[in-house]
Amino acid sequence: MNPTPLLEKARQLRADFPILSQAHPSGRPLIYFDNAATAQKPRVVIERLSAFLATQNANIHRGVHWLSQEATHLYEKARETVQHFLGAASPEEIIFVRGATEGINLIAQGLRRAYFQPGDEIILSTLEHHANIVPWQLVAEELPLRLKPLPLTSAGAVDVSALPDFLSPRTRLIAITHTSNGLGTRTPIEEIVAFAKAHDIPVLLDACQSIVHEAIDVQKLPVDFLVFSGHKLYGPTGVGVVYMRHPWGRKLPPYQGGGDMIVRVTWEKTRYAPPPAKFEAGTPAIAEAIVLATAIHYITDTVGYDFIQAYEAYLTDLAEALLRDVPGLTLYGTARPRGPIWSFNIEGIHPHDLGTFLDSWGIAVRVGHHCNQPLMDALGVPATARLSLAFYNLPEELQTLQEALLAAVEFFHKPLPSLRHE
Ligand code: PMP
Numbered sequence: 001m002n003p004t005p006l007l008e009k010a011r012q013l014r015a016d017f018p019i020l021s022q023a024h025p026s027g028r029p030l031i032y033f034d035n036a037a038t039a040q041k042p043r044v045v046i047e048r049l050s051a052f053l054a055t056q057n058a059n060i061h062r063g064v065h066w067l068s069q070e071a072t073h074l075y076e077k078a079r080e081t082v083q084h085f086l087g088a089a090s091p092e093e094i095i096f097v098r099g100a101t102e103g104i105n106l107i108a109q110g111l112r113r114a115y116f117q118p119g120d121e122i123i124l125s126t127l128e129h130h131a132n133i134v135p136w137q138l139v140a141e142e143l144p145l146r147l148k149p150l151p152l153t154s155a156g157a158v159d160v161s162a163l164p165d166f167l168s169p170r171t172r173l174i175a176i177t178h179t180s181n182g183l184g185t186r187t188p189i190e191e192i193v194a195f196a197k198a199h200d201i202p203v204l205l206d207a208c209q210s211i212v213h214e215a216i217d218v219q220k221l222p223v224d225f226l227v228f229s230g231h232k233l234y235g236p237t238g239v240g241v242v243y244m245r246h247p248w249g250r251k252l253p254p255y256q257g258g259g260d261m262i263v264r265v266t267w268e269k270t271r272y273a274p275p276p277a278k279f280e281a282g283t284p285a286i287a288e289a290i291v292l293a294t295a296i297h298y299i300t301d302t303v304g305y306d307f308i309q310a311y312e313a314y315l316t317d318l319a320e321a322l323l324r325d326v327p328g329l330t331l332y333g334t335a336r337p338r339g340p341i342w343s344f345n346i347e348g349i350h351p352h353d354l355g356t357f358l359d360s361w362g363i364a365v366r367v368g369h370h371c372n373q374p375l376m377d378a379l380g381v382p383a384t385a386r387l388s389l390a391f392y393n394l395p396e397e398l399q400t401l402q403e404a405l406l407a408a409v410e411f412f413h414k415p416l417p418s419l420r421h422e
Contacts, residue, residue, distance in 0.1 A: 006311045014392040016042040024362030031363045036388035048294040078293035087217035095276040099240035101131040103227035108135040110252030120172040125150040125158045127180040130371040156333025157185040178210035182372040183333030184341030215305040235295035239288035249275030256281040322402040340389035361404040
């Protein structure tokens with residue numbers, strides 16, 4: 001493959017991200033490799049937020065005046081953008097929430113009140129983010145429910161061959177991550193969905209780390225629920241999406257009560273609005289939802305998933321080759337297909353020390369448990385360093401990372417000077 005056209009496009013796109021041209025306080029160029037935590041924002045997103053607040057801001061759904069109608073129109077258009085982005089059948093299936101965490105809590109509490117029975121079971125996986133564990137534990141404590149995490153293969157992917165053994169007559173949901181935020185490995189979700197459909201079990205897909213790297217169409221991948229957060233998809237914080245396949249939105253009760261989610265309130269009884277309004281109590285993140293639509297248009301129309309896939313595949317090969325050349329480095333989870341996210345440790349260096357050392361080189365990586373403590377337990381480590389890439393990262397940044405890692409090995413392995421005076 002000739003990477004030159006890909007590199008040219010990556011360099012052009014990178015210029016859309018003002019934050020990336022800043023220098024780190026050390027004077028070195030800033031190298032941002034913490035994209036799985038949150039992505040940087042292109043200028044169109046920053047400017048759209050500012051323009052909305054400067055010229056179009058009003059509360060939605062409740063006003064007869066011009067600005068309110070304009071804001072309502074934009075908010076509902078944003079919902080349609082998300083609908084088409086995911087291939088959803090109708091805007092009714094798209095619910096704006098604060099983020100993936102709130103989305104999973106909304107679904108978990110809805111299922112708890114309208115679907116689960118005591119003793120039911122949920123299949124998850126060892127890769128889950130805490131956001132796809134703790135909401136189920138909250139429900140499990142009350143009912144009770146049993147949570148059954150699928151194991152991993154030795155290469156760090158979800159072991160789907162274990163699925164038949166995990167199935168029982170009480171299995172009522174499979175809630176699973178698409179791409180691991182800790183290891184980058186991609187769950188064989190097509191197989192899991194086919195298995196679930198064959199046994200009439202609904203599937204919730206945590207698409208936080210996959211939708212950034214691959215297009216998802218809920219007609220081709222017929223999950224029942226899907227969540228993602230706007231801020232990882234180059235949009236603002238404070239907004240995320242729940243896709244809820246019809247008729248789940250009709251079956252589940254509201255998550256919160258308040259304004260905008262009702263048809264009629266009386267002291268005796270309140271009738272709820274149909275979905276999605278039923279799940280959007282109170283004033284939502286209006287500006288953020290509208291700007292999320294701008295981010296989605298930027299990704300699909302300006303960047304393009306074909307480019308993202310091709311360029312990130314190139315970066316993936318390069319990153320793995322460079323990391324493998326660092327003495328004492330252990331890569332956790334090498335399975336393919338994968339997203340451009342890697343966890344690693346270097347022998348004799350605590351990941352927090354490594355993170356601080358890399359920061360002194362202007363390199364931002366995440367260190368810690370990555371909200372993946374059960375995964376860390378399975379790997380037998382308390383923490384890792386995590387490299388996560390976006391389409392604006394460049395090969396020379398990966399070269400600098402390798403140089404910095406080699407320097408870290410030398411620095412941390414240098415014998416301490418003797419303190420004893422002869
Ligand atoms: N799931 C996965 C796989 C994630 O990576 C994250 C964010 N790290 C979440 C869920 C939670 O997202 P948020 O904090 O934006 O709600």
